[in-house]
Amino acid sequence: MQKKNLPDISPEMLPELADFFKLLGEPVRLKLxxxxxxxxxxxxNELSERLSLGQSVVSKHMNMLHEGGLVDKKQDGSRCLYSMPDDTLCRLCLIAAEKIRAKADRLRRLV
Structure with a gap:
């Protein structure tokens, strides 16, 4: 593998990085x-209807994502609106999905 010019990840940052990926390690949160x-x-309510998930489930997971800094939360009257702060996390999920597809393709060719 060719070395990339990437920033160094300090040992102090590793626990926080692990927590970040733990937030992504739950299928409901990935679906959201x-x-x-x-x-x-x-x-x-909108996310619950869109994904056919219970409101309490959506609320719990969206709060976790917000507390982890992965989504923005804005109060709009009596309801909270959730959104992505930018497209970084979306791109990360696409990269991961491509890696999984490529692995599945390689395995299919072996069979």
């Missing part, structure tokens, strides 16, 4: 993030 990346943000 994917929906927000594709279709835009929304309220808990």
């Amino acid at each position: 993030l994917s929906s927000i990346c594709r279709e835009g943000g929304g309220s808990v």
